[in-house]
Amino acid sequence: MSRRTISQEEEIDEYPDGTVKLRNPHIELMDQDILYHLALGSESHDLVSMFGDVKFVVMGGTPKRVEQFAYYIMQEIGHKLPAGTTLLDISQYSYRYSMYKVGPVLSISHGMGIPSVGILLHEVIKLMYHARVKDPIFFRIGTCGGIGIEGGTVVISEEAVDGLLRPVLELPVLGKMHSRPARLDKKLTRELKALATAEDPYDTIIGKTMCTYDFYEGQGRLDGAFCDYTDEDKMAFLGRVHEAGVTNIEMESLSFAALTHHAGIKSAVICVTLVDRLKGDQVLAPKEVLSEWQERPQKLVCRYIKRYLQMKGRLSLDGHCGSMCVKSPRRFKLVQQESEHVD
Numbered sequence: 150m151s152r153r154t155i156s157q158e159e160e161i162d163e164y165p166d167g168t169v170k171l172r173n174p175h176i177e178l179m180d181q182d183i184l185y186h187l188a189l190g191s192e193s194h195d196l197v198s199m200f201g202d203v204k205f206v207v208m209g210g211t212p213k214r215v216e217q218f219a220y221y222i223m224q225e226i227g228h229k230l231p232a233g234t235t236l237l238d239i240s241q242y243s244y245r246y247s248m249y250k251v252g253p254v255l256s257i258s259h260g261m262g263i264p265s266v267g268i269l270l271h272e273v274i275k276l277m278y279h280a281r282v283k284d285p286i287f288f289r290i291g292t293c294g295g296i297g298i299e300g301g302t303v304v305i306s307e308e309a310v311d312g313l314l315r316p317v318l319e320l321p322v323l324g325k326m327h328s329r330p331a332r333l334d335k336k337l338t339r340e341l342k343a344l345a346t347a348e349d350p351y352d353t354i355i356g357k358t359m360c361t362y363d364f365y366e367g368q369g370r371l372d373g374a375f376c377d378y379t380d381e382d383k384m385a386f387l388g389r390v391h392e393a394g395v396t397n398i399e400m401e402s403l404s405f406a407a408l409t410h411h412a413g414i415k416s417a418v419i420c421v422t423l424v425d426r427l428k429g430d431q432v433l434a435p436k437e438v439l440s441e442w443q444e445r446p447q448k449l450v451c452r453y454i455k456r457y458l459q460m461k462g463r464l465s466l467d468g469h470c471g472s473m474c475v476k477s478p479r480r481f482k483l484v485q486q487e488s489e490h491v492d
């Protein structure tokens with residue numbers, strides 16, 4: 150095992166072969182590990198053959214969004230299903246989360262808020278470990294409220310902070326408060342930004358994301374069931390956090406950043422804004438507009454995955470998966486050179 154320095158404060162352990170390390174000595178001693186909320190187990194399922202080829206884990210709040218992403222990425226990478234079959238929700242019998250696998254991509258719903266995404270991340274990180282997945286990359290494709298930016302803008306988080314602007318996830322453990330740094334991969338953030346194009350009919354920006362424990366009072370809304378502050382108080386708060394660099398507010402990035410970082414897994418959070426919070430609280434855009442907006446983070450992540458697979462020679466330029474299905478070696482080389490920034 151080797152040590153990688155992430156910052157002066159913290160080092161993380163890594164196995165040289167890139168497999169995910171668990172920071173829990175108890176798991177190895179257990180006869181079997183039941184991933185209860187995924188409806189999977191380390192003995193009941195052959196996790197290595199089911200998931201050993203995973204490279205990308207893409208998470209989003211709703212089962213519908215992750216199913217849609219699974220079908221979209223399937224089409225984009227030319228992944229074929231056996232005739233007459235459809236994608237299967239692998240975790241359907243957990244009745245908690247939905248999970249779809251398309252070649253090297255796992256698409257999983259995480260529900261709403263830090264507790265829900267946290268439980269899922271524990272089990273997905275263990276799944277990566279049991280399946281001996283190498284160097285997985287995790288993405289959250291979400292929705293958020295923007296501050297001073299138009300609805301439909303895509304925000305790639307450079308940092309996640311809590312409602313008090315602290316870049317840490319706090320969790321009481323055995324009666325003591327534990328703090329974990331919430332860090333996202335800076336290089337991955339830049340690489341994603343570079344994949345936004347001038348032809349996209351919306352902006353893609355990098356910004357600081359505030360992650361709250363609540364949608365209403367936690368995000369300073371005036372339209373919850375309860376509200377003990379004034380419109381002026383709300384606007385002063387939003388102005389203050391905006392000045393501190395916050396561009397958007399959502400409810401999972403802190404846990405996503407902290408737990409992936411603690412596991413030594415590269416991750417990024419990409420959210421589309423549904424409302425400019427300086428102009429209002431309610432999400433008023435029509436359903437069709439909201440649904441098109443939600444596709445925007447998916448498009449960016451899909452571009453990243455395709456670029457990655459093209460560079461590894463696992464995808465042809467016209468988007469067909471295969472072992473070495475490169476159509477024109479000369480053009481492929483060009484793609485490789487253009488996209489040197491992608492790992």
Ligand SMILES: O=P(O)(O)O[C@@H]1C[C@H](O)[C@@H](CO)O1
Pocket residue numbers: 209210211260261262290291292293364399400401420
């Ligand atoms: O998964 P998404 O991005 O839709 O999650 C955001 C944050 C909360 O879970 C939810 C609130 O509407 O939207």
Ligand SMILES: O=c1cc[nH]c(=O)[nH]1
Pocket residue numbers: 292293294295364368398399400423424
């Ligand atoms: O304002 C918003 C919109 C989506 N999700 C949030 O958490 N906040």
